[in-house]
Amino acid sequence: MTSRDGYQWTESTGLVKGVPSIGVIQPSTNIGDEQATYDVIVVGAGYCGLTAARDAALSGLRVLLLEARDRIGGRSWSSNIEGYPFEMGGTWVSWGQPHVWREISRYDMRNELEISHDYSRGVNHFSLNSASASRNMSHEEEDRLMESALKKFANVDGELGRRVMPFPHSETHNPDAAEYDKMSVADRIAQIKDDLSPDEHTALLGFVLLCSCSTPEKTSFYEYLHWWALCNYSYEYCIEYLIKYKFKGGQSSFAINFFKEACATGRLSYAFNTPIAAIKDNGSDVRVTARDGRTFKAARLVSAIPMNILKDVAFSPALIPGKLEASHREHVNKCVKVHAEVRDRDLRSWSGITYPNNSLMYAIGDGTTPSGNTHIVAFGGSHNHIQPEKDINKTMEALRTLTPMDIERVVFHNWADDEFAKGAWFFSPPGLVTEHLEDLRAPQGNIYFANSDWAVGWRSFIDGAIEEGTRAALAVKRDLDRSRSAHL
Ligand code: FAD
Numbered sequence: 001m002t003s004r005d006g007y008q009w010t011e012s013t014g015l016v017k018g019v020p021s022i023g024v025i026q027p028s029t030n031i032g033d034e035q036a037t038y039d040v041i042v043v044g045a046g047y048c049g050l051t052a053a054r055d056a057a058l059s060g061l062r063v064l065l066l067e068a069r070d071r072i073g074g075r076s077w078s079s080n081i082e083g084y085p086f087e088m089g090g091t092w093v094s095w096g097q098p099h100v101w102r103e104i105s106r107y108d109m110r111n112e113l114e115i116s117h118d119y120s121r122g123v124n125h126f127s128l129n130s131a132s133a134s135r136n137m138s139h140e141e142e143d144r145l146m147e148s149a150l151k152k153f154a155n156v157d158g159e160l161g162r163r164v165m166p167f168p169h170s171e172t173h174n175p176d177a178a179e180y181d182k183m184s185v186a187d188r189i190a191q192i193k194d195d196l197s198p199d200e201h202t203a204l205l206g207f208v209l210l211c212s213c214s215t216p217e218k219t220s221f222y223e224y225l226h227w228w229a230l231c232n233y234s235y236e237y238c239i240e241y242l243i244k245y246k247f248k249g250g251q252s253s254f255a256i257n258f259f260k261e262a263c264a265t266g267r268l269s270y271a272f273n274t275p276i277a278a279i280k281d282n283g284s285d286v287r288v289t290a291r292d293g294r295t296f297k298a299a300r301l302v303s304a305i306p307m308n309i310l311k312d313v314a315f316s317p318a319l320i321p322g323k324l325e326a327s328h329r330e331h332v333n334k335c336v337k338v339h340a341e342v343r344d345r346d347l348r349s350w351s352g353i354t355y356p357n358n359s360l361m362y363a364i365g366d367g368t369t370p371s372g373n374t375h376i377v378a379f380g381g382s383h384n385h386i387q388p389e390k391d392i393n394k395t396m397e398a399l400r401t402l403t404p405m406d407i408e409r410v411v412f413h414n415w416a417d418d419e420f421a422k423g424a425w426f427f428s429p430p431g432l433v434t435e436h437l438e439d440l441r442a443p444q445g446n447i448y449f450a451n452s453d454w455a456v457g458w459r460s461f462i463d464g465a466i467e468e469g470t471r472a473a474l475a476v477k478r479d480l481d482r483s484r485s486a487h488l
Pocket of ligand 1: 043044045046047048049066067068069072073074075076088089090091092093242274275276277304305306309313335337415420421423424425426450451452453460461462463464465
C-alpha cells in the first residue's frame with residue numbers, strides 16, 4: 001500500500017508525493033458500532049499510542065485507537081521501495097535502550113538488526129568541510145577528533161558530566177543539573193572556544209546539531225548533556241546507541257507487531273484517516289470529535305500526540321497552562337532527513353560533515369540497495385533550512401556539496417512541515433524541560449498524556465515512546481479498576 005506521507009524523486013518520475021509502506025493499514029477502520037462506549041480511546045498510533053493500545057487491550061480493556069494518518073508508526077516509519085526500506089523518521093535502536101530492547105525480545109527480532117555503516121570496502125574515509133578548509137581523514141582520525149571535541153564540550157564537572165547527571169533516567173537527581181538548562185549550546189561553546197581546534201569546532205557543531213537539528217542558540221545544553229549521560233558519557237556509546245543498529249526490514253516491520261498483537265486480543269477497534277479536532281472530558285466520560293464530525297466516547301482517554309501538536313486540538317477543560325505554554329514554545333527540531341540512492345558503490349564506507357556552508361550538514365553511507373547502489377542518509381536542520389519538496393534541485397545540490405555523488409533516487413519526509421508532527425524528534429530549547437516536563441506528564445481528569453517528547457529516560461527516542469505508552473496503559477487500567485471496584 002502507498003502512504004500519503006513522504007516523497008520520492010527519480011529522473012524518470014520527477015518528484016512524486018507518497019511512498020509505499022507496510023505500515024499502511026487496510027481496511028482503514030474496523031469499527032462496527034460508532035455509538036459504542038470504550039474503556040479507553042488512544043489518540044495517535046505512533047510507538048507510544050501503539051504500546052498504550054496494545055497493553056490496554058492485553059489487560060482486558062476495550063480500546064479504540066484513532067489516528068490522523070493512513071499508517072501506523074507516527075514519526076518512525078519505513079518506505080518499501082523496490083525491496084528496500086528507506087527509514088523516513090526514527091531508525092536506530094539498541095540494547096542500551098531498555099524499553100525498545102524488551103519489545104525486540106518480545107517479537108523475537110534480535111536477529112533482524114543490521115549495522116548501518118560498512119567500512120570494509122570503498123573510499124573508507126570521513127570528509128570534514130568547514131568554512132575555511134576541506135579535508136578527508138580516516139574513520140579512526142574521525143573518532144579521535146570527535147571524542148576529543150565532545151569530551152571538552154561535556155566536561156562541566158571534571159568527570160565528563162557524571163557528577164552533574166549521575167542517573168540519566170532521573171536527570172535532576174542532582175538538582176545542580178537544572179542550571180545547565182539555562183544555557184544554550186552556543187553559551188557552552190563560548191566557554192570552551194579557546195580550547196577547541198578549528199577542526200574540533202566544526203566536528204562538534206556538526207555532531208551536536210545532528211542531535212537537535214536546530215541552531216546553537218536555540219539548543220538546550222542540558223538536553224544535550226542528558227543524551228550524553230544516556231550514552232554512558234562517551235562518544236563511543238553515542239555511536240553505539242544513536243546511529244548504528246537498524247532493522248533490516250525497516251521500522252514498520254517492528255511497529256506492525258504491536259498493532260497485530262493488539263488486534264489479536266479481539267478488543268481493539270481502530271480508525272485511521274481520522275484527525276481529531278476536539279477532546280471533551282465530561283467527568284463521567286470523554287467525548288472525542290473528529291475533523292469530519294464523527295464522535296466517539298470512552299471512560300478514559302490517552303492522548304499520544306506530540307507536544308508541538310497539543311495546542312492544535314481543542315481540549316475541554318482547557319489544557320493546564322504549563323502544557324499549553326510548552327506546546328506553543330515548541331521543541332526546536334526541524335530535521336531535514338534525505339536519502340539518496342547513488343550509483344557510486346565506493347561511497348558505502350564514506351561519512352562527512354559540511355558546516356556551516358550547506359543545507360545538509362551530516363551524512364553517512366547507510367546501506368546497499370538491491371540493485372547494488374549505495375544508500376546515503378543526510379541530515380540538515382534549521383541552519384540553512386530547506387524544504388526538499390519545494391526545491392528538489394537545491395536538495396540534490398546540497399547532497400553533492402557533501403561529497404560528489406551520482407544520484408539515482410531521493411526519498412524523504414518533510415517533518416518540519418508535517419501538520420501532525422510540526423518537527424522531528426523532540427529537542428528542547430533552553431528552559432523548556434526543567435520548566436515544563438512535569439506539566440507535560442500530568443494527567444487531567446480522565447485524560448492521560450503520553451509521548452516520547454516527555455519521557456524521562458530516552459526522551460526523543462522510540463524507547464521513550466514505548467516507556468510512555470507503557471506508563472499510560474498501566475495508569476488507565478489501575479484508575480479504571482479502582483473506580484469500578486469503588487462502585488461495587
Ligand atoms: P509520534 O510518533 O509522533 O506519534 C504521534 C501520532 O499521533 C502520530 O501518528 C500522529 O499522526 C498522530 N496525531 C497527531 N495529531 C493527531 C490528531 N489531531 N488526531 C489523530 N492523530 C494525531 N528515535 C530513535 O529511537 N532512533 C532514531 O534513529 C530516531 N531518528 C529519528 C529521525 C527522524 C527524522 C524523526 C522524525 C524521528 C526520529 N526519532 C528517532 C524519534 C522517534 O521517531 C520518535 O521519538 C518516536 O517515534 C515518537 O513516537 P510517539 O508515539 O511518542 O509520537
